[in-house]
Amino acid sequence: MRIYYSLLSMLFSVLLFSSCQQENKATTAIVYSISFDNAVHHEAEINVTFSDVAPGKFAFRMSRTSPGRYALHEFAKNVYNVKATNSAGEALKITRPDPYQWVVESHDGTVHVSYTLFANRGGGTYAQVDETHAHLNIPATFMFAPSQAERPVEVTFNVREDLNWKVATQLKKESGNTFSAPDLQYFMDSPTEVSDHQIRSFDVDSNGKTQTVHFVLHHNGTDAELDTYFEDVKAIVLQQKAVYGELPDFDFGEYRFLACYIPNASGDGMEHRNSTILTTTRSLAQGGAISTVSHEFFHAWNVERIRPKSLEPFDFEEANMSGELWFAEGFTSYYTGLILLRADVWEQDRYLRSIASTFNYVWNSPGTKFFNPIEMSYQAPFVDAARSVDPVNRGNTFISYYSYGSTLGLALDLALRNEPGNLNLDDYMKLVWKKFGKEEVPYTIENLNQALNAYAGEDFGNAFFNKYIYDSKMPNYKTLLASVGVSLTQKGDTPYFGARIRQGRITNEPTIGCPAYKAGLDRGDQLISVNGKGLNDKNTFSAMINTLKPGDIIDLVFTRHGVTKNTRVTLGRNPRYTIESFEKEGKEVTDAIKVKRTAWLGKK
Structure with missing residues (x-):
């Protein structure tokens, strides 16, 4: 996601896997492979080779963050069985200076690392491996070496052919199931869906250039449902293009929606440079995640390329804060x-x-x-x-x-x-x-x-x-x-208490200034009676309040920390507004x- 990516399409083939030297420094690619033999138990086996490693200590780590997210997620917690060897296959001693990284004290210029990843959350931030798919957010999946962040990357996905898995990603396809990225930033920004998915595509003309938009969908629905849904996706793409007057120049002239609409997914959406993750438990018959399609594709302009300076470069080791x-x-x-x-x-x-x-x-x-x-x-x-x-x-x-x-x-x-x-x-x-x-x-x-x-x-x-x-x-x-021609109206004809009640208990901090707040009520208070009438399954708090009107005063008995208390509440007016057309x-x-x-x- 760096500034020079505007030139990426022209430079990619030159940068990747070249053995050229600059000031005698090798640019050998970092080579990954990932396998899913134990997918039924949500495990992936990952191997990575770091070559031309400088003498001395060598550190490799898991990311703590993920592009498009701003909090820490500590992906190292799902990594185990970490081993390291040199070019001769000899075991290297590993130390752990902190929870996020591993260090080998000495090596012969090559460090082979293998580890097991547990992955079972199919959304935009984490990874999920099971017998339906391998849904891979790269920072949640692959270790990296900060000292080799500028090196090109090669990754091979050893797909489960018995499950008819195929690979979908914004990474550059090299051959078979091997893909590449020019450096760590691009690699980390490239989610990958490995599954028995379907694809629909259409071409979009922009400034005399034709680019292709792919909708990759892993789901349990029908072809007809996907065809109908894809028409909405196409309409969204074209209306967003109309806002800006053109599409971005996608690397390789392609953009991919990577969608998982399956029961074991987690509802999410996450934008990336030339792709986006869309996940939901809602099937196409239930509407899928069409709002997420609209939101995430707009990010292809706004945040991926119209980019806050505060997020450049993205930091994989600390939280990322932006005021924009x-x-x-x-x-x-x-x-x-x-x-x-x-x-x-x-x-x-x-x-x-x-x-x-x-x-x-x-x-x-x-x-x-x-x-x-x-x-x-x-x-x-x-x-x-x-x-x-x-x-x-x-x-x-x-x-x-x-x-x-x-x-x-x-x-x-x-x-x-x-x-x-x-x-x-x-x-x-x-x-x-x-x-x-x-x-x-x-x-x-x-x-x-x-x-x-x-x-x-x-x-x-x-x-x-x-x-x-x-x-x-x-x-x-x-x-x-x-x-x-749109009205904003506050009717205020229903009573307002100002705190959420579930089974007679206040479940949130009352809103500042609301009736419950003014009456000294707090989260966790258990309401016992209203105006002398006990609360139960038939006489719920909501049912009692709904018989009253704004301005009415109620006497409440409640318990807090085992102590019975009393308070008086003056009900307010419902502060909600309606927004409707004049018609x-x-x-x-x-x-x-x-x-x-x-x-x-x-x-x-």
Whole structure:
């Protein structure tokens, strides 16, 4: 994912496996092989040969991170049976200076390493090996040597022919099931699906160049279901191309969706330079993961090539923090649903419901009191599939940069459309693409600010960034949505307690300022009675509350740490908003509004 990859297609064949020397330093490839004889027990056997190793200690390790993720994942925990030998097959002594790496003290210039990998999570971050497939995220699968990070890589997948397995990957095919990468960064960014999958492909013309998009699917459905689904995939690809005006120049002129829609997968999506992972337990008959298709393909521009400077180069040994995720992930999330509508995969009402869901989460969160979008983005190493056992207060302090950025993308798009000159977010994204993505020049937040200034004027651009990015103020969504004939309405006619209840127990930290919070209730409190009536399977808390109205006062008896307590709660008004078209609310829609709405939502 480095800047020079814009030249990768021309240079690849020269760089790989050459024995040329520069300043007498060999560039011998690192050679891997992987086998799956014990797939039934989720094991893979991996061998790697490091050649022309410099004298002295030699360290090899597992990655702690994965491209597209920002938290630590500690892939070394699933590695065992590690052995090392020299060129003569003699065993080398291995030491462990820390949990993530192995070191041999001496060698003869060649170090052969073998190990066993346990892999049983089929998503975008980890690896899964069983008798249905070998689903390989490279950092979760292969050891690497930091001292040889610039060397080319060769990998052979010893497929299970008895299971009719085939290899699908963005890696360059050399011969048979052997593939290559120019260096560690590209190798680590190249997920691979080894299975009995199906493929559908179509060609897309872009700037006089034809590129091929492949949809690789491992599933249990029918050919007819795949054919129908692929039509939606094609429509999404073409509508996203219309946003930017062109496709990226994919290496080798190809892009691959690597999809696993199987019961043993884990729901996920993960973008990569010329491919993306799509996983779900939902079959095609159940809808698959079409929203993930839309989100991840948009990343081919926004984050893979329109790339934050804070993520270059990607660090495989430490957490990766970026303040630009509100844009990289959030604006991508805004386009996820918009593209599904423009591609006729969704209908307008469904799209507006999706906006409402995201808006309510962001608008009603107290998190904006603590962090702006940049600081929310900084939280990614703690929330991006990260694990911890101690309780946190994220329900009150954190808003997902996906959702926060998505609502800001909506606001910016509609605000631009209210400016003179037919401005819109599509054309701003085109400008960012041309300035930074097309030539792969990593950007900063200041660069985005300057680009908006250039596109919409300094007053507009600086006002947007100063209010909503550098600060955490909120745009006037009611006015913005009304400009395209959409109502933002808060009915507030149902009572609001402000904490989730399951079997009478509060299961979350009550939202700051909500009725439960003001009444001194906390996570873990067990509710006993409401206004003197005991709670049970028939008289649930929700059933009792739903008979009341906002402003009503209830007396609660609850236990905390074995102690019975009492409190009084004044129920609030439901803070949720609905987002619907003027037509659904019986409001007049002028011709001018219809034109503006079509320009926003219509197919390109």
